[in-house]
Amino acid sequence: MINQYDIIIIGGGMVGASLVAALKNHSDKKIAVVEAHEFNSGSQASFDDRSIALSYGSRRIWESMGLWEKLEPEIEAIKSIHVSDRGHLGVTRINHTEEKVEALGYVVENRVMGQLLISEVTSLNHVDWFSPATIESLENKKDQVSIQIKTQQGEKTLLQAKLLVAADGVSSVTRRLAGLDVKREDYKQSAIVANVKTDQSHNGIAYERFTDSGPLAFLPMTENRYSVVWTCEQKDTARIMQLTDVEFINELQQRFGFRAGNIEKTGERFSYPLAYTESEQITKGRVVVIGNAAHTLHPVSGQGYNLALRDVAEIAETIVENDDPGYSLLLSEYNAKRLKDMRRVYKITDSMVKIFSNDYAALGHLRASGLIAVNLISPLRSLMARQSMGLLGRMNKLQRRLSL
Numbered sequence: 001m002i003n004q005y006d007i008i009i010i011g012g013g014m015v016g017a018s019l020v021a022a023l024k025n026h027s028d029k030k031i032a033v034v035e036a037h038e039f040n041s042g043s044q045a046s047f048d049d050r051s052i053a054l055s056y057g058s059r060r061i062w063e064s065m066g067l068w069e070k071l072e073p074e075i076e077a078i079k080s081i082h083v084s085d086r087g088h089l090g091v092t093r094i095n096h097t098e099e100k101v102e103a104l105g106y107v108v109e110n111r112v113m114g115q116l117l118i119s120e121v122t123s124l125n126h127v128d129w130f131s132p133a134t135i136e137s138l139e140n141k142k143d144q145v146s147i148q149i150k151t152q153q154g155e156k157t158l159l160q161a162k163l164l165v166a167a168d169g170v171s172s173v174t175r176r177l178a179g180l181d182v183k184r185e186d187y188k189q190s191a192i193v194a195n196v197k198t199d200q201s202h203n204g205i206a207y208e209r210f211t212d213s214g215p216l217a218f219l220p221m222t223e224n225r226y227s228v229v230w231t232c233e234q235k236d237t238a239r240i241m242q243l244t245d246v247e248f249i250n251e252l253q254q255r256f257g258f259r260a261g262n263i264e265k266t267g268e269r270f271s272y273p274l275a276y277t278e279s280e281q282i283t284k285g286r287v288v289v290i291g292n293a294a295h296t297l298h299p300v301s302g303q304g305y306n307l308a309l310r311d312v313a314e315i316a317e318t319i320v321e322n323d324d325p326g327y328s329l330l331l332s333e334y335n336a337k338r339l340k341d342m343r344r345v346y347k348i349t350d351s352m353v354k355i356f357s358n359d360y361a362a363l364g365h366l367r368a369s370g371l372i373a374v375n376l377i378s379p380l381r382s383l384m385a386r387q388s389m390g391l392l393g394r395m396n397k398l399q400r401r402l403s404l
């Protein structure tokens with residue numbers, strides 16, 4: 001038997017589940033979600049202990065999806081951002097009042113967002129969840145796409161739809177089955193993530209400090225904690241991960257300085273290898289690739305999920321407004337609308353990694369003068385702020401707070 005749907009989504013992680021949330025009121029669209037892990041099992045890495053800095057633009061999308069109010073008690077607002085360069089002069093400060101917004105961004109734990117998304121989307125009547133299950137084969141035909149999936153018990157099922165959305169992460173099997181290649185650049189760095197507490201109140205200040213081995217971010221969290229994202233060279237990862245808590249705090253304090261006070265406590269550490277990946281195309285036939293499956297970015301710019309949420313908002317609009325959202329002309333339009341935003345974010349993120357992750361003296365001076373210039377020239381600072389807030393370029397309906 002073939003199960004017929006309007007849309008199949010492969011991957012129910014942060015991005016796949018966000019797409020279901022964007023479509024939750026559209027019961028006329030029959031949706032299948034295929035997810036490799038059991039929901040709420042704690043094994044789904046997408047909803048792990050790291051935190052995410054949501055941009056102001058992402059807040060608007062969550063508002064349009066009717067979920068912001070529920071998330072709000074769990075988030076911490078970023079009121080200002082302090083950017084500095086270890087060993088060099090030059091500091092840039094960006095403040096929410098100058099940008100005339102309530103906050104520049106918001107920090108929330110993936111686990112919290114995941115729990116909220118799951119509670120919102122798993123009991124919808126128009127959505128069937130196949131989980132744990134994985135995609136086995138894919139046929140991308142002119143008028144529909146057919147896939148075979150396999151459950152953990154080895155049961156095979158055929159699904160068919162007008163549009164298939166690949167949201168199955170950086171190693172996307174769907175992308176490979178659709179015949180799409182991927183560009184990959186290994187940054188030879190890791191991000192070590194931990195929550196820490198200092199002896200000072202964070203006052204909503206986020207710090208980004210560039211060091212010779214890579215950027216170091218302190219993001220303000222609830223309960224006066226910081227989410228630390230420490231980018232280090234890959235060869236140092238194992239050593240840093242094995243430090244005792246006291247040694248870790250000492251080394252972190254030495255690299256970051258005392259601008260946020262004395263670090264008193266640290267939580268568990270997690271490490272993520274960092275690479276840039278980009279799918280050679282984001283659409284092929286009736287397949288659309290979104291989220292980490294389309295682009296995996298260095299966390300220095302805090303843009304991976306924010307960019308992906310704009311993919312979600314755009315494809316959701318296409319789905320809601322068309323009976324056949326997989327029609328080639330519609331997907332070409334989707335492609336054209338998304339590429340400009342993606343390219344801008346890829347370029348900014350990659351340049352930040354390359355310019356700010358080495359210790360050549362000449363680059364150090366350039367960085368310092370760059371930071372000073374950005375701080376002195378208000379329009380430049382505002383441009384930087386609006387980019388990181390996700391408020392540059394074309395706005396789709398959800399970004400404009402319009403419901404679908």
Ligand SMILES: Cc1cc2nc3c(=O)[nH]c(=O)nc-3n(C[C@H](O)[C@H](O)[C@H](O)COP(=O)(O)OP(=O)(O)OC[C@H]3O[C@@H](n4cnc5c(N)ncnc54)[C@H](O)[C@@H]3O)c2cc1C
Pocket residue numbers: 010011012013014015016034035036037044045046047050051052053054133134135167168169170172173174191193229272290291292293299301302303304305306307308
């Ligand atoms: C240290 C760090 C810090 C970050 N900080 C930020 C930040 O501040 N701001 C920001 O915007 N972004 C940030 N990001 C990026 C953000 O975490 C990612 O962009 C986001 O999690 C991507 O979600 P995704 O759903 O596309 O992919 P994933 O999270 O990888 O989810 C993929 C889902 O697909 C499922 N799956 C995989 N294979 C299959 C298959 N074959 N069949 C079925 N299902 C499958 C998986 O189980 C999973 O649930 C950060 C990333 C890191 C590593």
